[in-house]
Amino acid sequence: MAHPYTKVRLLFFICLFSLFGVNSQNAEVLGSVNAEDSVVPYVNILLKGTQLGTASDEAGIYKLSNIPPGNYKITATVLGYYPYTKSISLTANQQLRLDIELKILPEQLDETVVTGTLKPVNRLESPVPVEVYSPTFLKKNPTSNIFEALQNVNGVRPQINCNVCNTGDIHINGLEGPYTLVLIDGMPIVSGLGTVYGLSGIPNSLIKHIEIVKGPASSLYGSEAVGGLINIITKFPIEAPDFVVDAFATGWGEYNLDIGTKFQIGKSTDVLLGINYFNYDTPIDNNEDNFTDVTLQDRISLFQKWNFKRSNSRIFSLAGRFFYEDRWGGELQWTPQYRGGNEIYGESIYTRRWEVLGKYQLPLKEKMLFTFSYNDHNQNSVYGDISYLADQRIGFAQLVWDKPLASHDLLFGTALRYNYYDDNTTATSFLGNNKADEVVIPSLFVQDEIRLAKKHSLLLGMRYDYDSRHGNIYTPRMAYKWKFTDHDILRLNAGTGFRVVNLFTEEHAALTGARDVVIAEALKPERSVNVNVNYMKKIYADNGTFINLDASAFYTHFNNIIIPDYDSDPNQILYDNLNGVAVSQGLSANLDFVFPNGLKLLVGATFQDVSNTEEGIRSKQILTESFSATWNLSYDFRSIDLSVDYTGNLYGPMRLPLLGELDPRQEYSPTWSIQNIQFTYKGLENFEVYGGVKNLLNWTPNNGNPFIIARSDDPFDQNVQFNSSGDVVATADNPYALTFDPSYVYGPNQGIRGFFGLRYVLN
CATH class of the missing domain: 2.60.40.1120 (Carboxypeptidase-like, regulatory domain)
Incomplete structure (x- = not known):
């Protein structure tokens, strides 16, 4: 007979094995x-x-x-x-x-932003209206660069400035590209020559979001931030996926590859690495003018960001980027052997650019942040038989002290900017001797955000810059915010701006070789006064629908504005200070709808009047639309893991640069639109497959025009006859009295095309 203790142990093991079996x-x-x-x-x-x-x-x-x-x-x-x-x-x-x-709630739009005030604040609490666009927004219409991606942002228009080389800039609320400052992680790394190329080559997978301020920001950022600024915020390594690959191709033979990854070095260093490669090498001439419709490009960009962990969560990060591009456009027969010659016309641009930027929070009790950046841009270009060789270097250092004090949130700062520019044109030629343009600009600024009451705040700011060429420059700024309910905010922003112009780094139309450039002596700095009123309202419906309204009225008044004059002489571009005033004014609104069934709609419209008045004569600014609209319609078919995105834009007529009274091309552009559709399948683990059609309407600027490039059959004007006054004479070979000119351009010259891509994300 078994011992009772043995029975108990046997029963215990039976129960244990039974439990293990169940588990x-x-x-x-x-x-x-x-x-x-x-x-x-x-x-x-x-x-x-x-x-x-x-x-x-x-x-x-x-x-x-x-x-x-x-x-x-x-x-x-x-x-x-x-x-x-x-x-x-x-x-x-x-x-x-x-x-x-997970899907981000609409309230997440109230994320932290830094662009409006130089310090992290909740978007709703910022006295300066800041628009935020996430990587999801960029994915709805995949592009190879940020320049193209901004075409679906209301009030922001990428402007192509040359039919042959396809360089361009960004217009905000009708103001020309040089009035828009582009930053990376808050650093003015993209300016001058880099405006054209700096928006290419940043992998979308490494972008946290893009912040856009429409209105005056010169008191914080200096010269270029007259009309607004675009700040590209890259991710911290901890926020980024472990590995991401995004590749797509189009029916035109364009190939784009983005690769991003992160890794650790030791316990205190996180590293983010991104690579972008883009290639397009198939000449296409759908409008049959013997010129490439789109510039051929071979581009590579490397981006790396280091984040160092420090005690008390203090900031220390370093980032760098290298960019190289070889682009050309011109006659289909062009090959590199014709570069710089006068046999076959081509515009060939070799660009090499590197950048470094960093942030370091001082090890003090006070919150003090030191930021710095440096970029070196080398450009080797030929426009037909005219060469343009340029070097630009920009160094920037800034120390900011953030000091809350009772009802005041104070910000003190000092900055030092170094500009170096040299080229082989008359811009740096004095009495036959070359002399680089080199200047150091020290700055001081102060900002005080005052909490007047629970629902009211006032921001006052002043910046002082000393430019040895122009002396003392003061730019005050004011912003007022009234949050009269939790869902209603009214903002008023006003300020002055200044801009010192270097035409050859900004006006690429001056480099086409098609027109002589005439620069008036002693160009004065441009000055402006800018006012912006913004109203934001959030609506939460009972059925779960969310609506966000963001509306603005803007007004900018310029003195000494420098505008290229294409009209006085068809063979020249004349640059001079306007003897009068220039005004940009208008209304802009965005409506964002989010429905509980997965439908999302973002629609925006801008109505603007941009004009110049000289000697009592008022005229519309050239290459500026009177109205524009954008939309983004998305729907998720959750049961089959499929998303559909329909995006588009609409632009009203704009005045175009004609070559004379006989020029048969349209004086005003028609109302035109570019629309795209994309389908994304997300049913595969870690993978997304996407594809669609760009430019569904197959719109190009040559629609309704006899030609786009004037005298494309005679790009060196060998058969053009001139009279004793230098005016073109109409002949049987040249009945419209034209010279070669590729500056008649207002939109992309790329027709309908399909695209297909694959995205892999590993976390």
């Missing part, structure tokens, strides 16, 4: 939690109707174990995101991999 039948669910290619930490994950739950860790990873077989609903919730629910079925011993993709 061995249990399943587990594991995966990552992401949103817009970024991990989401500390998300609550539960199985509805049970006590089983967990939370994602700092890297967004979660794991649910010991789940009995059965059918469940798994939920994921965290502040700022839509709740996630998915039905799952588990069998014995199953390990289910489930990566959760």
Whole structure:
């Protein structure tokens, strides 16, 4: 007979093995939690109707174990995101991999922004209206560069300035490209020569978001920030996916590849690495003028960002970028052997550019941040038989002290900017001797944001710059915010601006070789006064629909504005200070709808009047539309993991540069639109497959015009006859009395095309 203690032990082991057997039948669910290619930490994950739950860790990873077989609903919730629910079925011993993709709530639009005030603030609390565009917005119409991506931002228009080389700039609220300052991580790294090329080569996967300020910002950022600024914020390494590849090709033979990754060096250094490569080498001439419709390009860009962990979470980061591009456009027979000659016309541009920028928070009790940047831009260009060889270097250093004091939020700063520019043109030639343009501009600025009451705040700012060429320059600024309800905000911004012009780094029309450039002596700095009124309202409907209204009225008044005169002489571009005033004024509004069924609509419109008045004669500014609109319609077919994005823009007529009274081309552009559609399938783990059609309407500027490039059959004007006054004479060979001119351009000359891409993201 067994001992009673033996029976007890036997019973204990039987129960233990039984329990182990039951547990061995249990399943587990594991995966990552992401949103817009970024991990989401500390998300609550539960199985509805049970006590089983967990939370994602700092890297967004979660794991649910010991789940009995059965059918469940798994939920994921965290502040700022839509709740996630998915039905799952588990069998014995199953390990289910489930990566959760969260959707950002509309309230997440109130994220932290830095551009308006030089300090991190909640977007709703900023006295300066800041528009924020996420990588998701960029994905809705995939492009190879930020320049093209901005075509779907209301009030912002990428302007192509040359039919042959396809260089361009960014217009904000009708103001020319040089009035827009472009920054990377808050550093004025993109300016002058770099405006054309600096918006290319930043992998979209490494962009956290883009902040846009429409209106005066010279008191914080200096000369170029007269009409507005664009700040490209890159991700910190901890926010980025472990590895991402995004590649697409188009029916025109364009190929774009983005690669991004992150890694650690030791315990205190995180590194972000991005590579962008773009290639287009198939000459296409759909308008049959023997010129390439689109510039051929071979481009590579390398970007790296280092983030160093320090005590007390102090900031220290370094970033660098190298950019090289070989682009050419011209007659189809052109090859590099004709570069710079007068046999076959071509415009060939070799660009080499490198940049470095950094942020370092001083190890003090006071919050003081030192930022710096430096870029070196080398350009070797030929426009037909005219060469343009240029070097530009810009160094920038800034120290900012952020000091809250009672109801005041003070910001003190000092900056030093170094500009170097040299080329082989008359811009740096004095009495036959070459002399580089080199200047150091020290600056001081102060800003005080005053909390007047619970719903009212006032921002006052002043900047002082000393330019040895122009003396003391003062730019005051004011911003007032009235948050009269939790969902209604009124903002008033006003300020002055100044801009010192270097035409050859900004006006690429001056370099085409088609017209002589005439520069008046002693060009004066441009000065402006800018006022912007902004109203934002949020509406939450009972059925879960969200509506956001963002409307603005703007007014800018210029003195001494420098405008290229194409009209006085068809063979010249005359640059001089306007003897009068220039005004840009208008209304702009965005409406953002988010419906609970997965439908999203963002629509915007801008109406503007941009004119110059000289000697009592008022005229519309050339190459400026009177109205524009953008839209972005998206819908998720959640049951089949398919998203559809329909994007587009619409531009009203703009006055175009004609060559004389006999020029048969249209004086005003028609109302035109570019529309795109994209389908994205997300049903594969870690993969997205996308494709669609760009320019659905097949619109190009040659629609309705006999030609776009004047005298494309005689690009060196060998058969053009002139009279004794230098005017072109009409002949049988030249009945319209024209010279070669590729400056008649107002939109992209690329027709309908399909595209297909693949995106892989590993977290």
